[in-house]
Each structure stands twice: as structure tokens, then as C-alpha cells.
Amino acid sequence: MARAKRSGRRSGKPDTRAEILAAARTLFAAEGYEPVSMRRIAAEAGVDPSLIHHYFGSKDDLFLAAVELPMDPASEVEAVLRGGGTEEVGERLVRAFVAVWDGPHSARLIAVARTSLSRPASSFILKQTFEHRVVKTVEEILGDQVDHLRVRAGFIASQVFGLVVTRYILKFEPLASLDAEQLAQALGPTIDRYLTMPVEHLVPGA
């Protein structure tokens, strides 16, 4: 690790911080957390490594800043559910999900996914976010109309996370090349079924 002398505050261009974040997101998305050194991020951003320490501190701090989710997943789900109840909700959910993952934040989301799946500590954060924010939001909105939402949410997550893995991480074809509408028509009915099938026998303690 280079040990540049710390001689007071560095000035840096106003967008140096943004350039470091963009470089970190690109590298973390392509390779995951562990193999990417601070030095390579600095090279990618075209700045001195000491500037990364100046702006972000440790590699962990930089990662947390880099992968800050560009949107709140619970709010996204809420927007889909409030825009039409349970009518074809599967198709609407897949369409909205793919729009976000295909959008300008795609690299950042893939970085979060790779890291969340490879490291138990990050898996735990993802699990907490899902169980305590997303499922809770679904229960608040649909709790009066649909029973056992926690069980159903698990099955829905299994299909949605599977789409992330096969389309965005493993890039299986033709899944990776289909558009949002094609994916919504193919996967939407699966989600609708998980929202309507009998699940009494799958409830813990039942």
C-alpha cells in the first residue's frame, strides 16, 4: 500500500469523489469485492490512492458508499402494488424490476448482488432488507386481501432473485437478451400463482 504523506487537506477537483465512486462501482460490479484493490480503483479513476483514503477512509467504507442502493426496494414494490392492486401484479412487478436493473444503476445493482451472494455478512444485510423492509411493505398493502404473505414473498423472491442470477450475473441466453415485456409475460404468471396458490400447509407451525 502506498503511504503518501498526509500534508493537510487536499483540494482535488470537485468531481474527484464522484469519479472514485464510479470507478469503484465499475470494478466491484465486474469482479466482486475481494479482488479489487484500492490501488486499482485509484488507477481506474485517474487519481492518487491517497485521495481515496482522504475521501472514504477504508475499502469497506468505500464499498458501502459505492453500493448505496440507488433506490429503496420497498418504495419500488409499494409503487407497483398501489398502481393496481393484485390485478396482473406479477407482470407489473417484473416490468418495473427489469426497468430498474436495465437502467442507469445496473452496474451498481449487479455489484451489490455479487457481493451479497458471495459474503455471508453482505448476505445478512440483504436478508434483513428483504425481510424487514420489503415483506413488511407488502403486508401493509396487501395484508387484508392475501393470506400468509411471508410464505408467498419467499417464493416470489426465489423467482425474482433467480432472474437476477441468470440474466444479470450468469448472462444465460436468451434470458439476457429478452426485453422487459417478454420477461413480464413469461415470469409474471409465476408470481401471480405464488400470490394465489394454497399455502396453508407451508406455514411454519401449521
Next chain:
Amino acid sequence: MARAKRSGRRSGKPDTRAEILAAARTLFAAEGYEPVSMRRIAAEAGVDPSLIHHYFGSKDDLFLAAVELPMDPASEVEAVLRGGGTEEVGERLVRAFVAVWDGPHSARLIAVARTSLSRPASSFILKQTFEHRVVKTVEEILGDQVDHLRVRAGFIASQVFGLVVTRYILKFEPLASLDAEQLAQALGPTIDRYLTMPVEHLVPGA
């Protein structure tokens, strides 16, 4: 890294190699590839680190030896398909899949999954295995009865890989606690639908 003197061939107990492999699988499954050092694997196995170099060479070599798949996925799929054609094939596939992933090789399979998803080089190996071995086997057996199997296999993979992620990696509840029969009943019809739904409009170049 400890530099134990290499003083000729070590004897070691006959099962030292197996103990090192078991320790490596346990640690890789729990934490992924990158964070696990040779030194920790040696400590877990209760052997001197130099013995790992003696038996396996590099950390990459040890990983490849440790994650060697305990079964051939193409053969597993073939057994399911030959044992009853397309009749409730979804339920049979899920049942067989969960039996393998819940079985004695569980830790090893989870280690492969974590690494395959976190590192592009490993993702590539998994993608190759799926596209060139598994899909090919499915086409050989079902090609006369089902059209556009490559497209259908992608959707089936999205549900099956999603089960791996949510049940075995993220451990969402109650998914992680359900038994093979419950999962087969819930997820089987999804796979059956992907084998029978119209997909002409999803075929590349169509």
C-alpha cells in the same frame, strides 16, 4: 505465510488429504473463496500449512480439488427425465434437486454456488457447464416432444437457481425450512409451465 522447512517427503496420516479437503469445503462454503487463507484451512484441519502445499500446491488448486462437483448435473437431469418423461417433471426435478442439495454434499455445492456467482471466471465455468452439458442432455431426451428447449431451459434455470440463492445462500424463511415435498409441490408447476407455455415470440431471431 509460514515458511516451514521442506525436509523431504512428509508422511502424514493417510486421511490428512481428506481432512484438508473437508476443512477447505467448510470454510469456502461459509465465507466464499477470497477471505479464506491457506493458514486458516490448515488450522481448521489441524495440520501444518506446509502440508497443504505438499498435497495441493496453490490455493487455486486446493479450491478446484475441494469443489469438484460430487455429481454430474447432466446425469442427474437425465435420470429425472428418463424416469417418467414430461409427466409432472417439474415436481420430480425439484424433488431430486433438493435431495442432492440437502444431502451430504451440501456444503460443497454451496461453496461452488457462492464462488460461481461472485467471480466472473467461475460464472463462466458454470454457464459453460449449463449451456453445453445440461441443456444438451435435455435436448437429446425431450427434443422430439418439446420445442425451443433452450429458451425453456433458461426460464427453468431462473427458478431453480433462485431456489439455490434464497434457500441455501440467503436462507430466507420459511423457504429454508420447507422439505423437498413441499418445495416440489410449490415450484414444480412453475417448471411444468415453462416446459409447455408458448415461447415462439421469445426465440432469438424469430
